[in-house]
Amino acid sequence: MIHPFDDTYFMKRALQEAQMAYDKNEVPIGAVIVMNDQIIARAHNLTETLNDVTAHAEMQAFTAAADFLGGKYLKECTLYVTLEPCQMCAGASYWTQIGRIVYGASEEKRGFLAMKTTLHPKTKVIGGVLKEESAKLLTRFFIEKRNLN
Amino acid sequence: MIHPFDDTYFMKRALQEAQMAYDKNEVPIGAVIVMNDQIIARAHNLTETLNDVTAHAEMQAFTAAADFLGGKYLKECTLYVTLEPCQMCAGASYWTQIGRIVYGASEEKRGFLAMKTTLHPKTKVIGGVLKEESAKLLTRFFIEKRNLN
Numbered sequence: 439m440i441h442p443f444d445d446t447y448f449m450k451r452a453l454q455e456a457q458m459a460y461d462k463n464e465v466p467i468g469a470v471i472v473m474n475d476q477i478i479a480r481a482h483n484l485t486e487t488l489n490d491v492t493a494h495a496e497m498q499a500f501t502a503a504a505d506f507l508g509g510k511y512l513k514e515c516t517l518y519v520t521l522e523p524c525q526m527c528a529g530a531s532y533w534t535q536i537g538r539i540v541y542g543a544s545e546e547k548r549g550f551l552a553m554k555t556t557l558h559p560k561t562k563v564i565g566g567v568l569k570e571e572s573a574k575l576l577t578r579f580f581i582e583k584r585n586l587n
Numbered sequence: 588m589i590h591p592f593d594d595t596y597f598m599k600r601a602l603q604e605a606q607m608a609y610d611k612n613e614v615p616i617g618a619v620i621v622m623n624d625q626i627i628a629r630a631h632n633l634t635e636t637l638n639d640v641t642a643h644a645e646m647q648a649f650t651a652a653a654d655f656l657g658g659k660y661l662k663e664c665t666l667y668v669t670l671e672p673c674q675m676c677a678g679a680s681y682w683t684q685i686g687r688i689v690y691g692a693s694e695e696k697r698g699f700l701a702m703k704t705t706l707h708p709k710t711k712v713i714g715g716v717l718k719e720e721s722a723k724l725l726t727r728f729f730i731e732k733r734n735l736n
Binding site for chain 1: 634638639640641646649650653654657658659660673674675676677678679681682683702703704705
């Protein structure tokens with residue numbers, strides 16, 4: 439029997455969030471947080487709308503997930519995010535003690551891997567899930583931005 | 588003529604914020620953000636009250652300062668914070684492009700220096716301002732916590 443709720447399934451939900459950011463003229467990055475095959479938080483980048491550089495998809499998703507659970511820690515949860523988290527978001531994930539991070543496209547310049555951010559020792563990481571779809575949306579956004587300026 | 592608005596003056600304001608956190612049974616860390624000798628944001632750690640590990644004093648102060656200024660970047664601002672920022676908060680400061688970070692006590696285990704978090708290249712850092720006062724409040728908090736458990 440095929441398990442319908444795999445990493446690709448949830449990354450598609452994160453990509454839907456990224457599309458919502460795109461539609462608002464935000465850098466298109468989306469995230470969902472999942473526990474027991476249930477989405478408990480969804481968010482997309484809102485740095486322009488909220489005029490706040492800390493309003494990354496992941497940060498909002500962490501806050502929303504903790505609010506939903508009524509507990510600060512996300513040990514049993516997985517974060518799905520369309521782009522490799524930055525050092526701020528990876529640093530936040532450290533405090534949440536999140537169980538797993540699954541990301542799409544790599545961020546080779548400002549991602550947490552290049553920045554050598556320390557994750558929580560119990561956090562597992564998987565990269566590259568639907569990376570082409572994620573990167574395509576980001577590239578489209580930045581090309582359109584450049585053509586407007 | 589003595590300039591009354593020096594780093595010690597503003598760190599005292601950050602310590603007042605830390606005291607407010609202490610009074611709420613929060614880990615006592617406080618922050619203010621200053622531009623042109625004016626405090627434009629003040630915040631203290633609210634991780635327990637808000638049930639949110641991202642609710643560090645610095646994160647809230649960044650958001651409040653950007654909201655006050657109506658612009659995302661804090662290039663002309665100084666963050667005063669009673670404890671050396673963690674990698675999440677230092678990572679956030681990277682995005683704000685803040686001009687200066689002045690901190691009190693060192694955080695030798697989870698501070699951004701030990702964690703090797705990359706700051707924005709234009710951010711200047713000064714540590715150790717009123718470090719004894721800051722450390723004293725933190726130590727008092729943790730000793731009291733331990734005695735209660």
